[in-house]
Amino acid sequence: MTTELRTVVVTGAGSGIGRAIARALHGAGQGVVLVDLDPAATLAELTDDGAAVRAVTGDIADPATHLQARDAAAAIGRLDGWVSCAGVDRPCPLPDLTATEAARTVDTNLYGTLWGTQTAVRTWLDAGRPGALVAISSVHGRRAYPDHGVYEMTKAAIEALTRNVAVSYAALGIRANAVAPGGVVTAALEASLASAADPQAARDELTAFVPAGRLAQDTEIAAVVQFLLSDAASYVNGQTIVVDGAMTSHIGFAADPSTARPA
């Protein structure tokens, strides 16, 4: 195994968007380190041909998990990219929020991304090499929906960190970008919709927010992440790329055709 194999750490690779990102990178022949509370299923899927894949089972809120991921990447190749995808969304009305509940979201989404970003940047600075970071934000990073305050706070913070890393280390060849998806069909979204009193009405409402008329597939997010990690994105730095089927671009929809104003 060559030590120059381009290798990417992907947190949250056990499911959903993170798994789609890992699949895409693996399909392109890159080394992948899968970080998750439970990476087993993705590991089993990707190692069937003896490819350069490693798994780290751990909580991204713990900085030690990221050091393990760094070492796992070094064992199969050269750390080229780091994707901070693992995240949780636990809606809660603000008056009901407890410190324990808030910490569940902040520790994973905010600190999990912070410690991974720190580990990657340190690795590249120590080695005198460039690298690319991608953090998975959300349309919630810049738009509000009731009861999602903590989630939205963490996603806005991720975008702020992304800008800061880009500005601080661009001269050393380090790029940091974020991707902000709208609704993506994953286990997390399905569980969220299923928790509604009327799951079909919840799905229809979310879809109605999207001018594209449908939710995204995880592969459509992974493709943008793959581009941002690649040399084709060599001058893209400090950005948040929104991938939402125009969800956050519209003013609003006229639900009633009789309100149309042709002149």
Ligand SMILES: NC(=O)c1ccc[n+]([C@@H]2O[C@H](COP(=O)([O-])OP(=O)(O)OC[C@H]3O[C@@H](n4cnc5c(N)ncnc54)[C@H](O)[C@@H]3O)[C@@H](O)[C@H]2O)c1
């Ligand atoms: N699905 C969507 O509609 C959507 C939209 C916008 C943004 N996002 C973001 O995309 C990311 C992935 O979401 P998804 O829908 O694929 O979710 P998912 O639940 O399908 O996958 C998330 C993965 O992260 C892992 N994980 C969670 N907490 C962890 C922790 N503390 N340490 C290690 N691993 C942990 C889980 O085990 C899981 O495998 C999240 O950051 C989420 O906020 C999702």
